[in-house]
Amino acid sequence: MPTYSAHPTAAILIIGNEILSGRTQDTNIKFIAERLDKAGIKLLEVRVIPDDEEAIVESVNTLRANYTYVFTTGGIGTTHDDITAACIAKAFGVQLVENDEMLEILKGCHQERFNENRRRMALIPKGAVLLRNKLTVATGFNIDNVYCLAGMPTVMEASFVLLLPGLKTGVPFVSNTVTCNLREGDIAHALTKIQQAHSSVEIGSYPFYRTPPDIGVSFVMHGADPYAVNAATDAVVAMVQQFNGTFTIVRF
Amino acid sequence: MPTYSAHPTAAILIIGNEILSGRTQDTNIKFIAERLDKAGIKLLEVRVIPDDEEAIVESVNTLRANYTYVFTTGGIGTTHDDITAACIAKAFGVQLVENDEMLEILKGCHQERFNENRRRMALIPKGAVLLRNKLTVATGFNIDNVYCLAGMPTVMEASFVLLLPGLKTGVPFVSNTVTCNLREGDIAHALTKIQQAHSSVEIGSYPFYRTPPDIGVSFVMHGADPYAVNAATDAVVAMVQQFNGTFTIVRF
Structure with missing residues (x-):
């Protein structure tokens, strides 16, 4: 069986007072997380911090x-x-410098509306390279292993899909989901045994209580080895059947 | 003018592989953030981490x-x-102990379905107190300044609304939003001057590009002094009018 210990890792840093005040529902985390997962890059941490210099510098x-x-x-x-x-x-620890390429892009785009405010968009850290997208002219930059994207979801998404193919990726993660009408408290011990027997697969258990009384649990089998994920899924299905549960299954 | 430097502060720690894999769209951050803001508790950081002991212990x-x-x-x-x-x-650095009160609750609730799996729910850190809600029997605990809640939104929300009144709160934050058809690049300098003149108010600028071409920017004035928030809002409205923009306004 192949080993998959060599996955690249990632963190997301959401810089935004609007998230911390509860004004805005973030959707950037899920968008990036889903795509990293499919690219075999393991997202291990997300932080949301204010528009504050000290917090940004320290977190980055x-x-x-x-x-x-x-x-x-x-x-x-x-x-x-x-x-x-x-x-x-x-x-x-580098200077903020005016990027010539960006300056030309901004002048060309804004024409007579080009001004000192817009000129500010050309300032990026020395050594950084511009990130592009198909929606807007100016959307961020990359320096070393840090990629700085817009907060606006449409713009962030347009940039992210173009930068992703340039990253070092790993064996893609896949997951299967088994949703059943059992209760966690009835199957927990049996599920622990399945997790122990399938240690290369992350098995998550997510109970739900919906109205009208629609109570159950979804099991998510997630990993980089599709054969192992399927084997763990088969074991979970067998467990559900053993407990006389009914289930639906969504495979990768 | 009153000063509001004495706001309690807060952080949220989302423990969840399902968020980091992109499977689940988090809504817990926004729910908690909104209510903390209205309670005058300043949310300064959110972290999302895996279901991993080392990451949890260190972050907490x-x-x-x-x-x-x-x-x-x-x-x-x-x-x-x-x-x-x-x-x-x-x-x-305390023991995980079986909480007698919780054990009784679990036995009473599950009756003949009570088992060793469910007994595990009674294990909480020594010195912690149970958190209650109106939806489920068992939903978390509080130890010192840490409140541990379920991940399932309905259950988390039901617990959070009951614990919030017991917290030390501050002067509530309020915010106004002015949405207009101008471009950030045209008003940035004028907006900076308004921010400087209204330093007790956080002024956020959030551009949007929607289809069909519906381009503009929302300004959010946020702070704990309602008079100052309104004064900053009036200044922003005057700026929008000066630039011949049209606008809508939502006041707290």
Whole structure:
């Protein structure tokens, strides 16, 4: 059986007062997480922090030291609360410099509306390279293992799908889901034994209580070895049948 | 003008492989964040980490030292992947003990279905107290400044609304939103001047590009002094009018 210990790892850093105040429902985490999982890059941590220099610098430096890749979202723009580029420069100990290529793009795009506010978008950390997308002209930059993306989901998504193929990926993760009408408390011991016998597969148990009384649990078998994931799934199905449960199954 | 520097602070720790794999769209952050904001408790950090002992212990100990309150979600249950209680006990350096009150509740609730799996739900860190809700019998516990809640949104929410009134709260935060058809790049400098003149108010600028071409920006004025928030809002409205923009406004 192949081993999959060599997966690249990742963290996401959401820079956004609007998430911390509860104003905005974040969707960037799920979008990035799903795609990293399929690319075999193990997402191990997400942090959400305020638009605050100290918090950004400290988090970026911690995360970039701990993971293969760091993706930040938010704080890319022309207004006073857009401080990501300056903070990343500080975190890397490099200057914030005007990028000639970006300056030309901005002038070409905005024409007579080009001004000092928009010129600010050309400032990126020295040594960083621009990230592109098919939606907007200016959407972020990459320096070393840190990728800084817009906070706006459509723009972030358009950039992310273009940068992903350039990353070092791993064996893709896959998962199967078995949803049944049993209770966790009845099968927990049997499930533990299955987890022990299938240690290369992460087995998650997610109970639900829905109305009208629709109570049950979903088991998610997740891993990088599709044969092992299927074997664990078969064992879970057998367990559900043994407990006289009914089930549905969604395989990768 | 009153000062509001004495707000309690908070962090959320989402314990969940299902968020990191992209399987599940988290909604717990927004639910908790909104209510903390209205209660005048400043949410300053969110972390999402795997169902992993080392990650949980380290994060809990960092966050509980840095913030007034820590709310964890996930890992409360009867299956092998429910390790929050054991990890919190380890983080606090206390034993995991069987809570008599919880044991009675579980026996009473499950009757002839009570078993060793369900008995596991009665294990909480020594010194912790049970959290209750109106939906389920067993939903988490509180030890010192750490509140451990279920991951399932309905259960988490039912517990959170009952624990919130027991917290030390601050002057509530309020916010106004002005949405207009201008571009950030045109008003950035004027907005910076408004932010400087209204330093007790956090002014966020959130551009949007929607289809059909519906381009603009929302300004969010957020703070604990309602008069200051309104004054900053009035200044932003005046700015939008000065730039010949049209706008809508939502006040707290």
